[in-house]
């Protein structure tokens with residue numbers, strides 16, 4: 001297996017380069033931080049951390065159930081949605097003959113779910129618009145296919161598939177296939193016309209599992225909590241597979257509070273819209289190509305190897321994600337920051353992409 005290489009932590013970059021301020025635009029975290037309500041909830045619950053958490057996460061599942069109108073026994077909590085991706089592999093894959101279909105590039109943890117089983121991984125290139133090629137993916141489905149992962153919006157490209165194409169894709173699949181709609185960036189795309197919502201498919205009895213997380217728009221990446229909407233039999237299997245106390249007590253109260261703070265999510269989405277516009281304009285000024293992103297990050301083809309640009313930005317105190325990890329060496333994925341962070345990114349990019357400076361450096 002290829003080990004997961006996470007975005008560089010801020011502390012490491014500060015230490016290595018002797019920088020005081022470092023802006024991390026590499027892991028799609030919420031630049032506005034957690035909801036203040038989540039912080040208060042964690043502070044209040046801290047005195048009880050000698051007690052085991054509620055293993056059933058009853059209050060949280062009830063809150064999610066109310067919000068989305070799905071019965072609690074079809075909602076499964078995970079220590080981040082990463083954990084649920086892992087468990088879906090354990091539950092639904094059993095032999096090397098089993099196949100998992102993923103987009104390429106897409107979220108790398110899907111590959112691990114297949115590798116750990118071990119099952120056979122089938123990678124289907126995205127189309128020329130960096131979108132999941134549902135026609136090509138359906139064509140690869142066979143009697144061996146057990147799982148298909150679709151990140152919607154896709155990580156790292158930010159593109160989405162829409163309802164009509166997803167509907168016809170689902171109609172044509174062999175009966176034994178489960179489709180996982182990974183909606184880690186749901187809140188950023190929710191208002192886009194035609195954006196499909198996994199809950200509706202699960203309610204409709206389709207063989208679909210929806211994955212959501214509190215790590216992105218809700219700003220709780222460090223406390224690790226995500227969840228799945230699933231058909232009852234898969235939810236039951238996931239419940240058996242997970243550890244009884246996989247979601248800690250602080251994460252549970254933080255998530256309940258975050259879920260109730262719709263204002264914070266609204267501010268987050270609005271900050272993202274404004275920042276993305278400015279970042280995209282700047283990238284275009286430097287000749288980069290971008291694709292419309294429905295997440296909280298921009299995917300850009302810099303028209304030249306992105307690794308040296310990544311290194312130069314690092315020296316300016318800006319951490320981005322270089323495309324090498326996605327098999328796209330000319331591309332980069334950059335998280336939208338706060339207004340000040342976007343300013344810093346733009347200033348640094350202007351500096352490192354300035355052709356006159358490049359030639360000076362070359363001498």
Ligand SMILES: *Cc1c(COP(=O)(O)O)cnc(C)c1O
Nearest residue numbers: 080081082107155184213215226
């Ligand atoms: C960030 C991300 C996740 C992981 O979320 P956690 O809940 O923090 O584990 C899952 N899927 C995609 C596509 C992501 O980008």
